[in-house]
Amino acid sequence: LDLYNEGILLDSLFGKIYEGGLIYYLNTDDGSGMVSAPEDQSNQATMPEGEIICEELVLNGYNDWELPELYYLILMYENLHENNLGDFSNSRYWSSDFHYPTAAWYVNFQNRIYDLAGYAVQMHVRATRSFH
Template identity: 40%
Template sequence: MKLVVLGPAGGLVFYTTDGGRHGIEASPTDQGQSEWGCYTVEVAGAESQEVGSGKTNTNAILDGGCVQDYVYSGDIAARIAYDYTLNGFEDWYLPSLGELGLMYSELREKKIGDFAGYGRYISSSQQEESNIRSWAMRFSNGLEVLIYRNLHGHVRPVRSF
């Protein structure tokens, strides 16, 4: 039997601190696929890969005015995560690479959360000193990969509580 812990918004908890009083929860479902955006534009403040930096990275991407490179891609991953609402909670963001790593080990590897076994999940972490690549993670094997920002990946919003 899998132990599934739900957060205050009804998301899947994958990280906790302070004896479980604080942490990070993931949306129970993917919110489609999108690109990172801002192809050829370096975004100041979106470099961190650390757990706890996803919100700061997401805000930097949105403050940078990032848009998609291809018309058919819809909105960028950070905007999709930011606009997500679940059970009245509207404070979602795109996870950092470190947060994706915890989602992989604490949820995907335990077969919790109905994650896609193919493709990659987009993080909010851009490659340092790059204006064309950002970090993503393959949820088939947990591999961290650099991808061009105009390539698509799955979007799974997270929020801190």
């Protein structure tokens, strides 16, 4: 990102619109990073439904959205939600990381607690995509 190379503080880039979404992660070595969709894709989706919703999403000219891995979902919480960016709900959000054949990890955006839940539980979904 040219802005970072011009000396802009990394924290000030979080929440800025770039390549279809809100920046929440930037690799300062190579300029790659991750953006979150600007809004939730669903507030009542099972984990498999959430994956499909994200994979089929075409938003702001991009069609390579996906359900975030747990690590990146936590970064969304820390770098966007905790700074009142991204209009997240104080609810549970699915990650794409599964642990058992019928359970996956989620993050509670009310308190940053993450845990496992059965695939059939309905939660919020927020898509992510990478940029290079």
